[in-house]
Amino acid sequence: MDTITKKAATPDFILASKLQALLRWETFLILIVVLVCVMNSYLSPYFLDPWNLSDATFNFTEKALIALPMAMLIIAKEIDISVAAIISLSSTFMGLVAQMGAPIYVVVLVGILIGAGCGLFNGVLVTRFKIPSIVVTIGTMSLFRGVSYILLGDQVVRDYPDGFDFFGQGYVYWVFSFELVLFVFFALVFYWLLHRTTFGRYTYAIGNNPMASYYSGIKVDKHRLILFTLVGVMSGVAAVLLTSRLGSTRPSIAMGWELSIITMVVLGGVSILGGRGTIAGVVLAVILMGLVTFGMGLLNIPGIVMSIIVGVMLISVVSLPVLITMYKTKKAKAL
Amino acid sequence: MLRRFIYSREGVLSIIVLVMFFGVGVINPDFISLSNSVSIFNDTSILIMLVLGQMMVILTRCIDLSVAANVAFTGMVVAMVNQYFPELNMAILILLSLVIGAFLGAINGLFVWLLKVPSIVITLGTMSIYRGATFLLSDGAWVNSHQMSESFIALPRFEMLSMPVLAWMAIAAIIIVFWAMKYSVWGRNFYSAGGNPMAAFYAGVNVGKVQFYAFLVSGTLAGLCGYLWVSRFAVAYVDVANGFELQVVAACVIGGISIVGGVGTVVGCVIGALFIGVVNNALPIIGVSPFWQMAISGLVIIIAVIANASSDKDKARIILRKPSESIDSAQSH
Amino acid sequence: MNNAIFSLQKVSKVFPGVKALDGVDLHLYPGQVTALIGENGAGKSTLVKTMTGIYQPDGGEIIFNGEPVRFHSPHDSHALGITAIHQETVLFDDLTVAENIFLGNYPMTKYFSIDWPTMVARSQEILSSINAHMDPNQILRELSIGQKHMVGIARALSVDAKVVILDEPTAALSHHEIHELYELVNTLKGQGKAIMFITHKFDEIFALADRYTVFRDGCYVGEGFIKDTNEAHLVEMMVARSIEATYPKKDVEIGETLLEVDRLCHTTEFDNISFSLRKGEILGVYGLVGSGRTEVMQALFGTSNHVTGTVTMSGEEVIIRSPKDAIDNGIVYVPEERQKQGVVLELPIYQNISLPQMARLVKRGQVDQEGEMALARQYCERLQVKSSSWNEKVMNLSGGNQQKVVIAKWLATNPKVIILDEPTKGIDIGSKAAVHEFMSELVDSGLSVIMVSSELPEILGMSDRILVMNEGLIVGELSRAEATPEKVVSLATGGTIPC
Amino acid sequence: ADQVRVALLVKALGIGFFEAAYRGAEEARKELGDVDIIYTGPTSTTAEGQIEIINSLIAQRVDAIAVSANDADALVPSLKKAQQRGIKVISWDSGVGKEARQIHLNPSSNSLIGEMNVQLAADAIKAKGKTSGTFAILSATPTSTNQNIWIGEMKKSLSKFPNLKLVDTVYGDDLADKSFREATALIKNHPDLDVIVAPTTVGILAAAQAVSDLGLTGKVYVTGLGLPSELAGHVHSGAIHSFAIWNPIDLGYSATMLAYNLVKGKGTKTDIPMGRMGTLHVDENGDGAMAKPFIYDASNVDEFSSVF
Ligand SMILES: Nc1ncnc2c1ncn2[C@@H]1O[C@H](COP(=O)(O)OP(=O)(O)OP(=O)(O)O)[C@@H](O)[C@H]1O
Ligand SMILES: Nc1ncnc2c1ncn2[C@@H]1O[C@H](COP(=O)(O)OP(=O)(O)OP(=O)(O)O)[C@@H](O)[C@H]1O
Ligand SMILES: [Mg+2]
Numbered sequence A: 001m002d003t004i005t006k007k008a009a010t011p012d013f014i015l016a017s018k019l020q021a022l023l024r025w026e027t028f029l030i031l032i033v034v035l036v037c038v039m040n041s042y043l044s045p046y047f048l049d050p051w052n053l054s055d056a057t058f059n060f061t062e063k064a065l066i067a068l069p070m071a072m073l074i075i076a077k078e079i080d081i082s083v084a085a086i087i088s089l090s091s092t093f094m095g096l097v098a099q100m101g102a103p104i105y106v107v108v109l110v111g112i113l114i115g116a117g118c119g120l121f122n123g124v125l126v127t128r129f130k131i132p133s134i135v136v137t138i139g140t141m142s143l144f145r146g147v148s149y150i151l152l153g154d155q156v157v158r159d160y161p162d163g164f165d166f167f168g169q170g171y172v173y174w175v176f177s178f179e180l181v182l183f184v185f186f187a188l189v190f191y192w193l194l195h196r197t198t199f200g201r202y203t204y205a206i207g208n209n210p211m212a213s214y215y216s217g218i219k220v221d222k223h224r225l226i227l228f229t230l231v232g233v234m235s236g237v238a239a240v241l242l243t244s245r246l247g248s249t250r251p252s253i254a255m256g257w258e259l260s261i262i263t264m265v266v267l268g269g270v271s272i273l274g275g276r277g278t279i280a281g282v283v284l285a286v287i288l289m290g291l292v293t294f295g296m297g298l299l300n301i302p303g304i305v306m307s308i309i310v311g312v313m314l315i316s317v318v319s320l321p322v323l324i325t326m327y328k329t330k331k332a333k334a335l
Numbered sequence B: 001m002l003r004r005f006i007y008s009r010e011g012v013l014s015i016i017v018l019v020m021f022f023g024v025g026v027i028n029p030d031f032i033s034l035s036n037s038v039s040i041f042n043d044t045s046i047l048i049m050l051v052l053g054q055m056m057v058i059l060t061r062c063i064d065l066s067v068a069a070n071v072a073f074t075g076m077v078v079a080m081v082n083q084y085f086p087e088l089n090m091a092i093l094i095l096l097s098l099v100i101g102a103f104l105g106a107i108n109g110l111f112v113w114l115l116k117v118p119s120i121v122i123t124l125g126t127m128s129i130y131r132g133a134t135f136l137l138s139d140g141a142w143v144n145s146h147q148m149s150e151s152f153i154a155l156p157r158f159e160m161l162s163m164p165v166l167a168w169m170a171i172a173a174i175i176i177v178f179w180a181m182k183y184s185v186w187g188r189n190f191y192s193a194g195g196n197p198m199a200a201f202y203a204g205v206n207v208g209k210v211q212f213y214a215f216l217v218s219g220t221l222a223g224l225c226g227y228l229w230v231s232r233f234a235v236a237y238v239d240v241a242n243g244f245e246l247q248v249v250a251a252c253v254i255g256g257i258s259i260v261g262g263v264g265t266v267v268g269c270v271i272g273a274l275f276i277g278v279v280n281n282a283l284p285i286i287g288v289s290p291f292w293q294m295a296i297s298g299l300v301i302i303i304a305v306i307a308n309a310s311s312d313k314d315k316a317r318i319i320l321r322k323p324s325e326s327i328d329s330a331q332s333h
Numbered sequence C: 001m002n003n004a005i006f007s008l009q010k011v012s013k014v015f016p017g018v019k020a021l022d023g024v025d026l027h028l029y030p031g032q033v034t035a036l037i038g039e040n041g042a043g044k045s046t047l048v049k050t051m052t053g054i055y056q057p058d059g060g061e062i063i064f065n066g067e068p069v070r071f072h073s074p075h076d077s078h079a080l081g082i083t084a085i086h087q088e089t090v091l092f093d094d095l096t097v098a099e100n101i102f103l104g105n106y107p108m109t110k111y112f113s114i115d116w117p118t119m120v121a122r123s124q125e126i127l128s129s130i131n132a133h134m135d136p137n138q139i140l141r142e143l144s145i146g147q148k149h150m151v152g153i154a155r156a157l158s159v160d161a162k163v164v165i166l167d168e169p170t171a172a173l174s175h176h177e178i179h180e181l182y183e184l185v186n187t188l189k190g191q192g193k194a195i196m197f198i199t200h201k202f203d204e205i206f207a208l209a210d211r212y213t214v215f216r217d218g219c220y221v222g223e224g225f226i227k228d229t230n231e232a233h234l235v236e237m238m239v240a241r242s243i244e245a246t247y248p249k250k251d252v253e254i255g256e257t258l259l260e261v262d263r264l265c266h267t268t269e270f271d272n273i274s275f276s277l278r279k280g281e282i283l284g285v286y287g288l289v290g291s292g293r294t295e296v297m298q299a300l301f302g303t304s305n306h307v308t309g310t311v312t313m314s315g316e317e318v319i320i321r322s323p324k325d326a327i328d329n330g331i332v333y334v335p336e337e338r339q340k341q342g343v344v345l346e347l348p349i350y351q352n353i354s355l356p357q358m359a360r361l362v363k364r365g366q367v368d369q370e371g372e373m374a375l376a377r378q379y380c381e382r383l384q385v386k387s388s389s390w391n392e393k394v395m396n397l398s399g400g401n402q403q404k405v406v407i408a409k410w411l412a413t414n415p416k417v418i419i420l421d422e423p424t425k426g427i428d429i430g431s432k433a434a435v436h437e438f439m440s441e442l443v444d445s446g447l448s449v450i451m452v453s454s455e456l457p458e459i460l461g462m463s464d465r466i467l468v469m470n471e472g473l474i475v476g477e478l479s480r481a482e483a484t485p486e487k488v489v490s491l492a493t494g495g496t497i498p499c
Numbered sequence D: 001a002d003q004v005r006v007a008l009l010v011k012a013l014g015i016g017f018f019e020a021a022y023r024g025a026e027e028a029r030k031e032l033g034d035v036d037i038i039y040t041g042p043t044s045t046t047a048e049g050q051i052e053i054i055n056s057l058i059a060q061r062v063d064a065i066a067v068s069a070n071d072a073d074a075l076v077p078s079l080k081k082a083q084q085r086g087i088k089v090i091s092w093d094s095g096v097g098k099e100a101r102q103i104h105l106n107p108s109s110n111s112l113i114g115e116m117n118v119q120l121a122a123d124a125i126k127a128k129g130k131t132s133g134t135f136a137i138l139s140a141t142p143t144s145t146n147q148n149i150w151i152g153e154m155k156k157s158l159s160k161f162p163n164l165k166l167v168d169t170v171y172g173d174d175l176a177d178k179s180f181r182e183a184t185a186l187i188k189n190h191p192d193l194d195v196i197v198a199p200t201t202v203g204i205l206a207a208a209q210a211v212s213d214l215g216l217t218g219k220v221y222v223t224g225l226g227l228p229s230e231l232a233g234h235v236h237s238g239a240i241h242s243f244a245i246w247n248p249i250d251l252g253y254s255a256t257m258l259a260y261n262l263v264k265g266k267g268t269k270t271d272i273p274m275g276r277m278g279t280l281h282v283d284e285n286g287d288g289a290m291a292k293p294f295i296y297d298a299s300n301v302d303e304f305s306s307v308f
């Protein structure tokens, strides 16, 4: 223990160490983002165009909105792989009420409420029956989308009220789409929630040691329930945006999104084992993935090749830090 | 003994499967005929083999999401080899599928073993990579039945004792894995490494290596299934077995393989796979609307895991001695 | 000196940031018990792991039977007949007793398969040879902690060992079981095995050991024969200072009744628990391991379900359904399983301290980090937590300091009743004294303390009043004056008070 | 002169039919000389994947997009945006809502396809030596638009075939294993079934395989839409008597020609030239259809199996 040098226990020290922590993974991501930008603008003359970049954001904002609460959920040692199915179910219900002639605000409200309901349902199954969340959500993934199929069958709903297209297609100012602005807003909200509030603190504590958190008076199950519901709510929000962007609903909407969302979160430096990760990391990972796929799209690289690249990125992201520490300890031993 | 089985998780599950099986038989008596039972088993064989591999992986606290992509890649390779060298002996092709599958599994296993990175992330990555590689390899083209040699297609269909080779292969896999998991040190290591890695380490078990073996076996079986799949459906293309990994994991979960490691039996996972097999085969027979099928399978999974979870609850220890119990225990001494 | 069967010479082991072993020597002799003594963190367990091939030493030599050896894995040491019972229970909850005993060393048939019937039969033999009666086919999860320890011991005896290493084997055993263990050690000794025994309890050292070796901060300090030494000498070697009175119980004026528990019942764990606690009192709760003390305390703290009965604080009934309710009512609990239930190892000290009262540390909707820091500083300084900064992860603290963090966390909530469950379990003599001293201070400042302990001297030395539990029931209550070791043990093992 | 850049956006890469269409597009490129073809498509057949690609095509300012859509409605907003940015949009094979494209090139008219599928079933029954019989449909997913349109057309045209009876419609989701299982179940549930009609390439293959595995070759015929290169084996084995498909090469060729001519402003509102394929007549909805699907059987399948 003597090897550790004494440092004054002052708040400045917290700040310094916070900065230090931030300066690792996130800096690395920022560097890559810049690199990708430079490469993309070098490789394609179309890359550095505000409208094109703005268009590119549509490819990830909805997924990114779910990645935010998903990051918190994974930090708290849980996971939800039913999110894409929640989008489908909540879009289906929006479609049904829209068909009955509901006004915009009702449609939106229904979308968000159904999302919240699905999240709550996941949360109740996880906390009430003490089943691992990955197992629960494998089941509800089929259940939620299955219910969409029951309700809609082979129908398609496209009679959304006038003006509903604003959410997924409208612009707030110049090239800034409503989706993008909403994402920035929620990124700030979740940053505040995770890093500034007691709720965020509890999330880390639970993710690191649920038992000790419970013994410290945290209502662990309630917290998990809220997190699942939050993921549901944001899936509902994403469903509103996606439905509005597509202008129509089908049960097969958002197929396979869960994996890209989880990929974003892991790429952002959130530990899949819980307890570690930041919103800044997730946001950067989202931007990185958006830029990489958009850049490759401009070069017309087939999607399946892109998925190879994303797969390699994912594996490197978790392996690199391990390799680096291995190398460091080897060096330390040699000394 | 029998009573113990009936009350165990496996017992409850097999009763549910049997009730389902005969329930469908009431609606359509042909369903429970011997030949149809064989055909359901045959249809489930590939799933069973993949589930056996996945069980080992899950026992060691890992998960292998890349199995379906492995099936697609290996299937494509052997199909293409067969297409260009139709004279090549089937034994060599099967060996090839085992080797390729094992290789892909080993890649997962090495990352988990040597770098200690979470398997869910690794296999999520290799899942995209293997399937992408299938696309690059085939350039998106299919290999069709008439491009495959006769023996390539005939092998899994060849009937012995009125059961196809495919089903016999599954039975062989079940027996081998059952023996290994019960009677070999190598197999018992999966339980100890997953049940308590620290203690396993203290007992001289190399946990990382055991995890590596799990991925190796899972990959090898997936490779074999790759050949079996393209041969059975007589076509190889990029999307082969797309999304099948979830069915494999679901079968494990239904079969009572604990996702947190260390608990699960071969019997359980075979029943879990048969459960899915019976549901898959029964739904079209009893004429359930295709729109209902997905919701039903989701509901079934949820109910099964809830049942599994609650059957665990009674196992708490008891300090207080009820009068009757103390007599019991006194007698047993 | 050269007849040692197993020796370590100049062995070192480095962990990132810690030199756990710094060129230590150790010799074990056939037919003799060597006690290894040292404070918490002296490197004893690390040495055990190095001797059994779990860790590879960074320097030095291991000599077995006069020949240098290298253990690449626990397998190698096992093959030479070196077995160990580790400090942590390292068994498998979901496997059978028999398999737990033979795991890593299965009996095989000639067809290369595990011979289950033989395994069960031999387990039965070994278990009855140590007087542990259980069904080898039972799943370990269904056993009590004490029984599990017996399985651990059976495991160490399953091979024909030449060297047996016991790392704090008695920490979780009951009085009765400890005596059986003593007998066992003597039998093994008689069979000519070399035994190493690690413990923090001096009575055990003097009762069992022939030789001793002392470590301090990863360094070898000295060794010798037990018959040539005494406790004071050993303590001085261990801590390089002398320790004063072991049980510094202060006399505090005892106030009115604060907490009353009335007919607390649980469906399976305990029944009809009634007692009261007064202001400024230390209430000791004694019982054998598994007698249900922890369960009762956890019920008071709101962590167990299926509990009926009433709890009154200062005359008013309170309803406690979760730890939060308990904390709100001024009852806090320092758990037995410190690392699992007490601290969040990955979080810094200051965040651990503030965890139970985050809600009070909010400024403008945000966590007030400076307030948090101030709180942590105040209480950690009061408890003299040793750390480079309050921003250090709890993971990097020694066991005793982790315990202090837990206590600091609770004191910061201004509790009325503090429940300490085995507060000194696995804590060395120096830290132990500090904890006891602190307990005295607590009651002095107006708190009431419930102390669950399995250590008789501690119970007798610190309590104002003693409750004794057996098989889920309170079987007796003794005042400080009437309590004697015989009375307490007799009650705890199901007897009545001898007159 | 500047190159005209035409994007051929397909449902997903790695589908034989679209690879063949790409070859047709390449043929058109060679013929025209001043065209670049961007052949692209998502990893799996999802609308979201196609939209991402449309966004990148807009960014590249291609001159025209010729799309075979995974979803007739979901692509509408982004294709509209493409049009606003001055990109010519046509759909082919599988169409999109008419507000989102200028022309839709049907491989053949839907009613013709529907009728032809029933005709194929009738032919198969005749091949069995029967005059009347039953058939069932094995479709792709329950939500795939053109499948559903064709099934609807098949049902309509049933009145022209009084001797045919449709007994069941099932969905194989374009998955080999599920289609196989559904086909097997069809045969078991309807012991007197004569023909399975699968207007989808995955389905027809799986059904043919199921029939030959059950040893019912000659008893139950499979027919529908498929590619000669994929089905030649089953035609020879006898599981398939005949099947139909339009020529994907011609389709890709025509789509490219149409896109090019729209960019160049050639042709009139109702008639647009498409090179060697003649002129496309467009109706008031912007729909145009190519010729009748071509029927393949044992006599001609080998001739084409090496082509597409
Ligand atoms: N795996 C490890 N990684 C890093 N440091 C370790 C590790 N294991 C032990 N240490 C450190 O090595 C030192 C010696 O620990 P060890 O467990 O050997 O002590 P001990 O003498 O057994 O103490 P106790 O009486 O509390 O059991 C301590 O400072 C401990 O923190
Ligand atoms: N067989 C067992 N397996 C796992 N945990 C056990 C077992 N027995 C007891 N425990 C745990 O150990 C703790 C102590 O249990 P209990 O209340 O029965 O004993 P106690 O009288 O407090 O004894 P001690 O605290 O000395 O172990 C509890 O947290 C309990 O959950
Ligand atoms: Mg120790």
Ligand SMILES: [Mg+2]
Pocket: C293, C294, C295, C336, C421, C422, C452
């Ligand atoms: Mg206790």
